Amino acid sequence: MGLPVEKTDHTGVTTRGTMHDGMKMLLWLRTGFHVHQRFADIRATDADMLYAETVRLPWERVIPTEGCLSVVSAVDNPTITNSMFPNVKVKDAIVDRMTKIHGSRPDSNSRADHAVIHLFWKGDQARLSLDFAGPKLSDRGYRREPGKAPLRETTAAAILMETGYDGSRPLVVPMCGSGTIAIEAALMAAHRAPGLLRSRYGIQHLETFDEEAWRDIRAEAKRDAIKTTGIAPIIATDIDPSMVASAGRNARTAGVEHLIEFSTCDFADTPMPDAPGTVIMHGEYGLRLGDAEELAPTYARMGDFLKQRCAGWDGYVFTAREHAGRIGLKSAQRTPFDNAGIDCRLLRFELYS
Numbered sequence: 189m190g191l192p193v194e195k196t197d198h199t200g201v202t203t204r205g206t207m208h209d210g211m212k213m214l215l216w217l218r219t220g221f222h223v224h225q226r227f228a229d230i231r232a233t234d235a236d237m238l239y240a241e242t243v244r245l246p247w248e249r250v251i252p253t254e255g256c257l258s259v260v261s262a263v264d265n266p267t268i269t270n271s272m273f274p275n276v277k278v279k280d281a282i283v284d285r286m287t288k289i290h291g292s293r294p295d296s297n298s299r300a301d302h303a304v305i306h307l308f309w310k311g312d313q314a315r316l317s318l319d320f321a322g323p324k325l326s327d328r329g330y331r332r333e334p335g336k337a338p339l340r341e342t343t344a345a346a347i348l349m350e351t352g353y354d355g356s357r358p359l360v361v362p363m364c365g366s367g368t369i370a371i372e373a374a375l376m377a378a379h380r381a382p383g384l385l386r387s388r389y390g391i392q393h394l395e396t397f398d399e400e401a402w403r404d405i406r407a408e409a410k411r412d413a414i415k416t417t418g419i420a421p422i423i424a425t426d427i428d429p430s431m432v433a434s435a436g437r438n439a440r441t442a443g444v445e446h447l448i449e450f451s452t453c454d455f456a457d458t459p460m461p462d463a464p465g466t467v468i469m470h471g472e473y474g475l476r477l478g479d480a481e482e483l484a485p486t487y488a489r490m491g492d493f494l495k496q497r498c499a500g501w502d503g504y505v506f507t508a509r510e511h512a513g514r515i516g517l518k519s520a521q522r523t524p525f526d527n528a529g530i531d532c533r534l535l536r537f538e539l540y541s
């Protein structure tokens with residue numbers, strides 16, 4: 189997005205920008221879950237100190253008195269054994285201060301669907317931030333029918349980015365399930381802001397929210413999504429007709445139905461365009477005891493399909509690590525992914541013609 193990267197770690201990226209940049213991030217980030225605006229860094233050795241430092245901060249500038257707030261946290265402090273306790277302490281500090289200043293206080297709940305305060309507390313250092321997103325940005329709003337083992341929308345987008353997909357060459361997604369990879373690809377190829385599909389964000393519940401700027405930024409993002417020509421075919425198939433129907437409806441909700449060709453078939457019969465491109469397969473993992481072994485022949489057939497029908501293509505399989513060796517092809521690259529707690533790999537295969 190052209191913003192400076194000040195720091196990165198495995199949970200996030202720190203940058204610097206205006207409120208407008210923050211709003212744009214909500215609309216345009218494809219792989220992020222939340223956008224946190226730092227409010228204050230404080231020192232707290234225990235919960236009483238956390239309260240004492242939090243109550244001193246000018247919350248009345250950012251939280252509307254008639255609003256509603258939630259506190260969420262990630263805490264690693266030796267004095268804390270109940271993970272909800274710091275949230276209650278921060279919430280108490282904010283409402284006590286606002287009651288003192290205004291004589292009335294905002295409501296609070298634990299749903300994180302209005303103004304959301306995020307506490308990150310490690311050792312004796314704590315950071316309080318305002319969560320512009322509220323509910324996770326992965327909840328784009330198009331996947332009304334999630335299917336059996338759907339990928340998070342953000343994970344699907346990250347897989348596509350890792351493959352270098354840009355819409356200029358065909359994309360084939362056999363085993364498409366609820367269609368997440370194909371839909372994210374269509375959104376990327378058409379230069380559509382994924383956040384436009386959703387209308388509710390945490391930022392709208394902050395005192396600092398600029399409604400007019402938000403309307404302008406959304407209108408600008410809508411104007412930007414002009415690319416509908418020059419997008420190479422996106423083909424998505426699944427053996428289960430009910431999944432193909434759900435994927436089609438999800439694509440329609442996302443406004444990209446016209447960019448994806450859906451059909452029902454075994455992955456081995458997927459129609460392949462003449463010009464080569466990228467093929468991405470996301471197989472089942474079989475998480476229950478014994479199921480993983482049963483999937484071994486399917487993974488071997490996936491390897492055969494890639495070798496026999498996808499020569500000249502960039503082939504990828506996304507799966508749980510334990511299945512990686514069952515495909516019977518040597519991978520050229522293995523990218524680790526934490527997929528909702530499951531240790532996964534995106535495997536790249538060079539399929540020479």
Ligand SMILES: C[S@@+](CC[C@H](N)C(=O)[O-])C[C@H]1O[C@@H](n2cnc3c(N)ncnc32)[C@H](O)[C@@H]1O
Nearest residue numbers: 337338339363365366368427428454455470471
């Ligand atoms: C892990 S799910 C894919 C989830 C998908 N990425 C999503 O986000 O919804 C695997 C899919 O493979 C499909 N499948 C299983 N065996 C198949 C086969 N032999 N041919 C085609 N699809 C198959 C299942 O119906 C299921 O939808």
